[in-house]
Amino acid sequence: MIKTDVLVIGAGPVGIFVVQQLGLIGLKAEVVDNLDKIGGQCIELYPDKPIYDIPAVPECTGESLTKNLLEQIKAFKTNFHLNERVQEISREQNNWKIQTSGKKIFLAPNIIIAAGVGSFEPRKFPIKEAEKFENKGVFYSIKDKTYFKNKKICIFGGGDSALDWAIELSKLAEVTLVHRRNEFRGAEHSATIVKKFEKEGKLKIKTPYQINSIEGNNEIKGITIKDEEGKVETITTDCILGFFGLIMKLGPIADWGLNLDKKTIPVNTENFQTNKEGIFAIGDICTYPGKLKLILSGFHEGALAARACFKLARPNEKYRFEFTTTSKTLQERLGVKKK
Ligand SMILES: Cc1cc2nc3c(=O)[nH]c(=O)nc-3n(C[C@H](O)[C@H](O)[C@H](O)COP(=O)(O)OP(=O)(O)OC[C@H]3O[C@@H](n4cnc5c(N)ncnc54)[C@H](O)[C@@H]3O)c2cc1C
Numbered sequence: 001m002i003k004t005d006v007l008v009i010g011a012g013p014v015g016i017f018v019v020q021q022l023g024l025i026g027l028k029a030e031v032v033d034n035l036d037k038i039g040g041q042c043i044e045l046y047p048d049k050p051i052y053d054i055p056a057v058p059e060c061t062g063e064s065l066t067k068n069l070l071e072q073i074k075a076f077k078t079n080f081h082l083n084e085r086v087q088e089i090s091r092e093q094n095n096w097k098i099q100t101s102g103k104k105i106f107l108a109p110n111i112i113i114a115a116g117v118g119s120f121e122p123r124k125f126p127i128k129e130a131e132k133f134e135n136k137g138v139f140y141s142i143k144d145k146t147y148f149k150n151k152k153i154c155i156f157g158g159g160d161s162a163l164d165w166a167i168e169l170s171k172l173a174e175v176t177l178v179h180r181r182n183e184f185r186g187a188e189h190s191a192t193i194v195k196k197f198e199k200e201g202k203l204k205i206k207t208p209y210q211i212n213s214i215e216g217n218n219e220i221k222g223i224t225i226k227d228e229e230g231k232v233e234t235i236t237t238d239c240i241l242g243f244f245g246l247i248m249k250l251g252p253i254a255d256w257g258l259n260l261d262k263k264t265i266p267v268n269t270e271n272f273q274t275n276k277e278g279i280f281a282i283g284d285i286c287t288y289p290g291k292l293k294l295i296l297s298g299f300h301e302g303a304l305a306a307r308a309c310f311k312l313a314r315p316n317e318k319y320r321f322e323f324t325t326t327s328k329t330l331q332e333r334l335g336v337k338k339k
């Protein structure tokens with residue numbers, strides 16, 4: 001069980017920045033994210049695209065913003081628990097008990113939900129058998145590529161992930177790339193390499209085909225694919241990998257008894273608390289009259305929510321407002337001045 005002052009759900013830009021606001025006032029935070037990387041939408045959806053409306057930063061990319069936000073919280077040595085989805089929350093005396101999909105348990109008087117548009121989840125194969133084999137032959141991400149060494153693999157999809165993994169895995173496995181269209185959506189450069197590899201016999205390409213069935217009882221023996229006219233073909237394979245992009249789901253947050261407005265959580269704008277004491281919502285996931293889904297709004301929301309967390313985490317202490325420019329305590333916390 002991990003005890004902390006605040007559990008932050010979501011490592012998007014707003015979840016990262018609130019760690020800084022909490023750290024400044026002396027509160028410890030742990031951050032959980034469903035994805036395998038930090039940065040939320042900025043990293044998952046537009047790492048290379050320019051952003052022009054972060055205050056005092058004329059231009060940055062999703063990736064550089066994330067990097068700088070992490071630099072700004074370096075002093076707090078925050079633990080990020082990635083690949084973990086927050087599943088359940090329950091009340092335990094004055095604390096919230098939070099459980100993740102990886103069975104980690106946190107105990108904290110405060111939860112800050114900075115879950116954006118919900119958790120990003122892979123779009124899955126549209127056939128029923130795929131569920132039975134999930135993580136036992138059917139995969140939607142790769143944690144360790146050596147698992148696939150010398151195996152027969154079918155990769156489905158036409159975007160960047162499908163192409164990049166087809167290229168990478170063809171170096172150590174027997175790869176067939178299957179896509180429902182003749183044209184690939186991914187980077188032209190990657191599509192060219194894939195086609196070159198096919199000519200050189202380094203991988204096979206099957207287009208326009210879709211999955212039709214998975215054969216096998218306890219393990220995958222093969223699959224059938226079908227083309228647009230319904231012609232079916234059998235392929236012997238050990239595993240199949242689906243890269244069909246991500247969908248965003250509110251997921252388990254919908255079951256925590258919080259007031260919801262469509263896929264967002266109403267909050268009061270005084271401290272960004274939800275209808276439950278000690279549970280705050282900031283960033284894209286929260287709603288209130290006039291809400292703007294911008295990163296800069298999330299930063300402000302985090303600053304106020306952090307101060308409200310102080311009351312529950314340190315009930316016997318008084319919060320003192322201070323500026324980073326002039327406060328020795330805050331500068332020490334930030335590690336910018338020697339004690
Ligand atoms: C293409 C594009 C361009 C944009 N350009 C701009 C721009 O120029 N300026 C601007 O201000 N904004 C822009 N935005 C919007 C901006 O990206 C969002 O406002 C911002 O990302 C919201 O940050 P967040 O931290 O609230 O949520 P997110 O960035 O969505 O991060 C939320 C995180 O929470 C995680 N999560 C959700 N549920 C769970 C759970 N149950 N357990 C664990 N983890 C969970 C998710 O995996 C995700 O990583 C753009 C958005 C897009 C898509």
